[in-house]
Amino acid sequence: MAPLPDLSAGKYAAFIWPAYGLTALVFAVMIIGALNHARRWKRRAQAARGDDAR
Amino acid sequence: MIPAPAFLANPERFMAFSRWAAPLLGVVAVACALVGLWLGFSAPPDYQQGETVRIMFIHVPAAIMSMFVYACLGVASLLALVYRHVLADCAAQAAAVLGTGFTLLALVTGSLWGRPMWGTWWVWDARLTSVLVLFLFYLAYLALRASIDDEAKAARAAAILALVGLINLPIVHFSVYWWNSLHQGSTMLTPGALAPVYAAPLYLMLLAYLAGFGSLWLVRIRGELWRRRAEAAALRAARA
Numbered sequence: 001m002a003p004l005p006d007l008s009a010g011k012y013a014a015f016i017w018p019a020y021g022l023t024a025l026v027f028a029v030m031i032i033g034a035l036n037h038a039r040r041w042k043r044r045a046q047a048a049r050g051d052d053a054r
Numbered sequence: 055m056i057p058a059p060a061f062l063a064n065p066e067r068f069m070a071f072s073r074w075a076a077p078l079l080g081v082v083a084v085a086c087a088l089v090g091l092w093l094g095f096s097a098p099p100d101y102q103q104g105e106t107v108r109i110m111f112i113h114v115p116a117a118i119m120s121m122f123v124y125a126c127l128g129v130a131s132l133l134a135l136v137y138r139h140v141l142a143d144c145a146a147q148a149a150a151v152l153g154t155g156f157t158l159l160a161l162v163t164g165s166l167w168g169r170p171m172w173g174t175w176w177v178w179d180a181r182l183t184s185v186l187v188l189f190l191f192y193l194a195y196l197a198l199r200a201s202i203d204d205e206a207k208a209a210r211a212a213a214i215l216a217l218v219g220l221i222n223l224p225i226v227h228f229s230v231y232w233w234n235s236l237h238q239g240s241t242m243l244t245p246g247a248l249a250p251v252y253a254a255p256l257y258l259m260l261l262a263y264l265a266g267f268g269s270l271w272l273v274r275i276r277g278e279l280w281r282r283r284a285e286a287a288a289l290r291a292a293r294a
Contacts, residue, residue, distance in 0.1 A: 005094075006095060009108070012105045013105075015109065016108055019162070019163040019167070022159065022162055023112045023116070026155050027155075030152060030155045030270055034152075034274045034277065035273060037274060037278075037281075038273050038274070039277075041277050041283075042276075042280045044284040045280040045287065047284075048283070048287035049284075
């Protein structure tokens with residue numbers, strides 16, 4: 001079992017946390033963007049073609 | 055003749071496959087990321103790089119994904135050009151959006167790692183410049199698709215551009231060997247180059263990125279297929 005994570009980044013915190021923050025932000029944008037895109041067009045496809053669009 | 059995977063050849067089979075595969079890959083990605091981050095922040099600071107070694111766990115997978123996703127974009131573009139298959143074109147379009155995100159992450163996290171280690175945010179050396187060119191290829195692909203109204207013409211032009219951009223992939227990979235560079239060589243492909251305490255979280259994070267990309271790629275392709283179905287139905291309705 002790994003020891004408890006040490007989140008103190010010391011003098012490099014100004015570089016480490018923005019890197020992790022930006023990564024989280026880009027992943028959030030990619031996930032929300034992909035899900036919204038799929039949901040929006042699924043609804044429109046179903047509206048246009050009836051309920052046969054899966 | 056290149057045999058396309060069975061699910062690529064049939065949109066209905068692809069929809070049935072991706073309906074369970076996308077969430078499954080998403081769960082794998084989250085699980086790997088949680089364990090990888092736990093191990094990554096439990097690892098001791100590196101004797102040379104100190105705490106900044108933790109940027110490696112998000113930078114290296116992003117850099118690998120930027121190239122891997124472009125390879126996917128290239129293969130899908132080739133299949134779309136040769137077979138004129140709608141799913142291959144959807145796959146190329148979906149990969150480009152995600153690849154842009156991974157390449158942006160590779161560039162910015164690399165810059166944030168480079169500043170404390172090299173003393174500079176950016177240098178115009180071969181590795182960094184070739185990755186910037188890769189990013190520009192992604193942007194050019196998306197811009198080209200968006201700038202042509204005719205979907206078939208846009209797909210064809212963008213696919214040709216994507217294939218031209220494939221030339222850049224070996225340049226990115228071998229740039230650190232062909233030219234002098236501040237950037238280190240490939241650590242992951244060199245046996246024993248990385249202590250297990252760093253290798254374990256790094257490989258887990260790479261697996262998380264791969265699974266995450268797989269999941270989002272499938273979701274985006276599904277969305278793209280629905281978009282084309284909706285627009286085709288709207289066109290039929292307008293003509294009726």
